[in-house]
Amino acid sequence: xxxxxxxxxxxxxxxxxxxxxxxxxxxxxxxxxxxxxxxxxxxxxxxxxxxxxxxxxxxxxxxxxxxxxxxxxxxxxxxxxxxxxxxxxxxxxxxxxxxxxxxxxxxxxxxxxxxxxxxxxxxxxxxxxxxxxxxxxxxxxxxxxxxxxxxxxxxxxxxxxxxxxxxxxxxxxxxxxxxxxxxxxxxxxxxxxxxxxxxxxxxxxxxxxxxxxxxxxxxxxxxxxxxxxxxxxxxxxxxxxxxxxxxxx
Amino acid sequence: xxxxxxxxxxxxxxxxxxxxxxxxxxxxxxxxxxxxxxxxxxxxxxxxxxxxxxxxxxxxxxxxxxxxxxxxxxxxxxxxxxxxxxxxxxxxxxxxxxxxxxxxxxxxxxxxxxxxxxxxxxxxxxxxxxxxxxxxxxxxxxxxxxxxxxxxxxxxxxxxxxxxxxxxxxxxxxxxxxxxxxxxxxxxxxxxxxxxxxxxxxxxxxxxxxxxxxxxxxxxxxxxxxxxxxxxxxxxxxxxxxxxxxxxxxxxxxxxxxxxxxxx
Numbered sequence: 001x002x003x004x005x006x007x008x009x010x011x012x013x014x015x016x017x018x019x020x021x022x023x024x025x026x027x028x029x030x031x032x033x034x035x036x037x038x039x040x041x042x043x044x045x046x047x048x049x050x051x052x053x054x055x056x057x058x059x060x061x062x063x064x065x066x067x068x069x070x071x072x073x074x075x076x077x078x079x080x081x082x083x084x085x086x087x088x089x090x091x092x093x094x095x096x097x098x099x100x101x102x103x104x105x106x107x108x109x110x111x112x113x114x115x116x117x118x119x120x121x122x123x124x125x126x127x128x129x130x131x132x133x134x135x136x137x138x139x140x141x142x143x144x145x146x147x148x149x150x151x152x153x154x155x156x157x158x159x160x161x162x163x164x165x166x167x168x169x170x171x172x173x174x175x176x177x178x179x180x181x182x183x184x185x186x187x188x189x190x191x192x193x194x195x196x197x198x199x200x201x202x203x204x205x206x207x208x209x210x211x212x213x214x215x216x217x218x219x220x221x222x223x224x225x226x227x228x229x230x231x232x233x234x235x236x237x238x239x240x241x242x243x244x245x246x247x248x249x
Numbered sequence: 250x251x252x253x254x255x256x257x258x259x260x261x262x263x264x265x266x267x268x269x270x271x272x273x274x275x276x277x278x279x280x281x282x283x284x285x286x287x288x289x290x291x292x293x294x295x296x297x298x299x300x301x302x303x304x305x306x307x308x309x310x311x312x313x314x315x316x317x318x319x320x321x322x323x324x325x326x327x328x329x330x331x332x333x334x335x336x337x338x339x340x341x342x343x344x345x346x347x348x349x350x351x352x353x354x355x356x357x358x359x360x361x362x363x364x365x366x367x368x369x370x371x372x373x374x375x376x377x378x379x380x381x382x383x384x385x386x387x388x389x390x391x392x393x394x395x396x397x398x399x400x401x402x403x404x405x406x407x408x409x410x411x412x413x414x415x416x417x418x419x420x421x422x423x424x425x426x427x428x429x430x431x432x433x434x435x436x437x438x439x440x441x442x443x444x445x446x447x448x449x450x451x452x453x454x455x456x457x458x459x460x461x462x463x464x465x466x467x468x469x470x471x472x473x474x475x476x477x478x479x480x481x482x483x484x485x486x487x488x489x490x491x492x493x494x495x496x497x498x499x500x501x502x503x504x505x506x507x508x509x510x511x512x513x
Contacts, residue, residue, distance in 0.1 A: 003322065005335045006364035014361035018347060018354065025349035083345040091309045091339040092362045093331040246311075 005093045015094065015102035022076075023106050033072050034114050037064040038121050045126045053128030054217070057118065058210035059182060061142055062202060064114040066177050069149020070156070070170045073107045077157045078166035086246045104150060111146035115139055134213045141212035144226075145205040147233045152201065154240030161248040177202050204229045260323070261286050262336070262412040262443035263308065268317035270303045270467075277303040278314070279467035285412065285443040290434065292458035293447045296507050300467040301447045302342075305416055308445070309339055322411045335363065338405035338442075340398075342416035346389045352376070352400060353385045356407065363408035379403055379433075395426030402433060406442070413437060415446045419453060431457050451500035461499075465507045475499050482506065 023030060037060040044056045080086055089099050119135060122128035130138065153170065160166045181202030184193045197203045204225040211222035261284035270278035278300045285291040295301045306312045308319055310326050310333065319326040322336035346355045353372045360367045367375075369385075376382050379399045384392060392400065398418060405413055415434065419427040434457055438444055448454055454461055455475045462472040471478060482488050483497045488505030492498075 003324070003332050003335050004364065005331050006362065010364070011362050014358055018350060018358045021354060022347055022349040080347070083348070084341060084343050085345060085347060087311060087341055088339075088344045088346065089362070090311060091334060091337070091341065092359065093335040093364075094362050095331065 008095050008098055011094045012098040012102055015089075015098055016105055019102050019106045020109075023110070026076075030072070030110060033067045033110070034064065034117050036067060037061065037114070037118055041118055041121055042125050048126050048128060052214075053122065053126065053130070054134075054210045054214040056126065057122050057128055057130075057138075057213055058206050059185075060118050060122075061115055061138070061209045061213075062145070062181070062206040063178055064118060065111060065142060065146045065205065066149050066174055066202070068107060068110050068114060069146060069151075069153045070174045070177075072110065073103070073150050074153030074157050074170050075163075075167055077103065077153070078160075078163045081157070081246065082163045082248055084247065090246060107150055108143055108146065111142050112139060115142040130213050131215070133215050137212035137215055138209065141208055144233075145209060145229060148201050148205060148229055148236065151233050151236035151240050154244060155236050158240050158243030158245070161245070181206070199225075199228060201229070201232050204232070261320075262322055263291075263445060264318070264320040265304070265308065266318040268304065268307060268314050268319065270300070270307055270312065270314045277467050278307065281317070281464065281467070281469055283462050283469060283472060285445050287411065287443050288438055288441050289459045290438050290444045290446060290457050292454040292461040293445060293464060294449075294451070294454055294461055294503060295464035299464045299507070301464055302416070303467075304464065305414060305445070305447060309337070309341075309414060310334060335408070336411045338408065338410035338413045340401045340405045340413075340415045340418055342420070342447075344401065346400075346404075348388060348390055351386050351388060352381070352392075355389060355400070356404060359404045360407045365408050367407075375403060375407075394421050395423065395429070398422060398426065398430060399433075402430070406437060411443060413442050413444045415444060417448055418446065419448070419450065427453070451498065451503055455499045463503060463506055470506055478502050 040063060041056065041060040044060070048056050086099065090096065115138060119130070119138065156169055156173070157166055160169055180189065180193070181197055181200065183189050184197035185203060185206065187194045198207070207225040208222055208229060211218040263285040265284065266282050268278050268281040269276065281300070281304055283291070293301050293304065303312065307314045308321070308326065310330050321333040324333040324336065326333045350358065353369060356372050356375065357367055373382060373385055376385055381396060381399060384396060384400070389397060389400065402418070405415075418434070419430055422430065431453070434444060434446070446458065458475060460472065460474055461478060462469045463478075464470070473481065479497055479499060479502055482502045482505060485505055488497060488501050491501040491504040493501070
C-alpha cells in the first residue's frame with residue numbers, strides 16, 4: 001500500500017487558518033497590544049510640532065512592534081509549548097517549518113494591522129500626514145523591524161522554559177526597552193545613554209521607521225541602522241532557533 | 250482482553266531494531282528491539298525511568314536515537330519521517346489542543362494535516378459515534394478527562410493509521426471510562442490497527458494486550474503474551490515473594506523481574 005501525504009502548502013494553510021482563528025478569539029489581548037502605542041500616540045500630540053510627525057509616529061510604531069514580538073508572540077509560544085501543542089503537531093506529518101511559519105505569518109499580520117491603526121490614529125488625532133510612499137515604506141519597514149522583536153522573543157522562549165517566567169521576563173524587557181529607549185533618545189538619561197540607545201534594537205528600529213515614513217530623510221545613517229537591524233535579526237534568529245526546544249519536559 | 254487469535258505474523262507495522270538512546274553519557278535505551286504486528290495490541294511496561302517514554306519518543310520521531318532503526322509501515326522514521334508519521338496515530342500522555350479552538354475545529358485541523366478533509370456534518374457524525382455530539386462547539390478544556398481521551402483517540406485514528414501509539418491512555422480515568430476506552434482500543438485492533446501501548450496498570454496490560462515487553466534500565470528483559478509471562482516466571486523465587494494473594498499475577502511477575510525498589 002502506498003502512502004500519500006498532504007502537501008506542505010496544504011498543511012500550512014490548515015495551520016494558518018487555525019492560528020488566525022486563535023488570533024481572532026484572542027482579540028482582546030491583541031487589542032491591548034495595539035492600545036498602548038495608540039494611547040502614547042494620542043498623548044504625544046503636543047510633541048508633533050516640536051519633533052515632527054515622523055518622530056512621534058516612529059516611536060509609537062516601535063513600541064507596538066516591541067509589544068507584538070516580546071509579549072504577544074513569545075507568550076503564546078511558551079504557553080503552547082508548555083501545553084504540549086507543538087509536540088502533538090510534531091508527531092503529525094507536518095513539516096516543522098510550517099508550524100513556525102504559520103505562527104510568524106499571524107504575527108506579521110498583527111504588525112501590519114498595528115502599524116495601519118497607528119497611521120490612521122496619527123492622522124485623525126495628531127494630524128500627522130505622510131506621503132503615499134511614506135505609508136507604503138512605513139508598512140514594509142515595520143515588517144522588517146518586527147522581525148527583530150519576534151526573533152528576540154524567540155531567544156527568550158529558547159532560554160526560559162517556564163511560562164510564567166517567560167511572561168515576567170518579556171514584560172521586564174519590554175518595559176526596559178520602552179523606558180530606556182524613549183527617555184534615552186530624548187537625552188534625558190545622558191549623552192552616553194543617548195548614543196547607546198541610538199544603536200540599540202529600539203534605536204535602530206525607531207530610526208529606520210522614522211526615515212521610512214518620511215522617505216526624503218533617508219540617508220547613510222538610516223542605511224547603517226537598517227543593516228544593524230538586519231544584523232540583530234540574524235543574531236537573534238540564530239540563537240532563537242539554536243536554543244528553542246519544542247517541549248519543556 | 251488478552252486474545253491470541255488476533256495476533257498474526259504479517260509484516261510488522263512497527264519494527265524497532267537495536268535502538269540506543271543516550272542523554273549525555275546516560276544510556277536511556279539500550280539495544281532495544283521489538284515489533285508490533287497488524288491487529289495486535291503490544292504493551293510496553295516498565296517502572297518510571299525504565300526507558301518507555303524514550304523508546305516511544307524515538308518511535309514518534311520526537312527524539313533522535315544515537316543508533317538503531319525504526320520502521321513504521323515500512324518507512325524509516327529517520328529517512329522518511331513524514332511518510333512514517335502519516336502511517337502513525339499518536340495519543341501523547343501529556344498533550345493538549347489549541348485552547349481557543351472548538352472541538353469541531355480541532356478535529357478538522359488535525360484531519361486536514363493528515364490529508365483528510367472533513368465537513369462539519371462529518372465531524373458531527375464522528376462525535377455522535379463517540380457520544381460527544383454536544384461537544385462540537387465546546388473547547389477542549391471544557392471536557393472531562395474521559396471525554397478528552399475520547400477526542401484524543403478519535404484524532405489519533407482519524408486517518409486510519411496502520412500503527413497507533415497510546416501513551417498511558419487511561420491514566421486518571423474512572424473505571425467506567427477506562428473500560429469504555431479498552432473496548433475502543435480492542436475495536437481498533439479488530440479493524441487491523443497495530444497498537445503500541447504503554448501503561449503502569451498491570452490490570453490493563455493483562456486485560457487488553459496480546460503481547461507485552463517489560464523494559465527496565467533501558468533493556469527489554471522479557472517479551473511474551475501476558476499468560477506466557479506468568480507461566481514462565483511463576484516458579485521464580487522473587488516472583489513468588491512478590492505475590493500477595495497466593496495467585497501469581499502479571500504484577501507479581503513485573504515486580505519480580507524489575508524489583509521492589511521505588512524508582513524516581
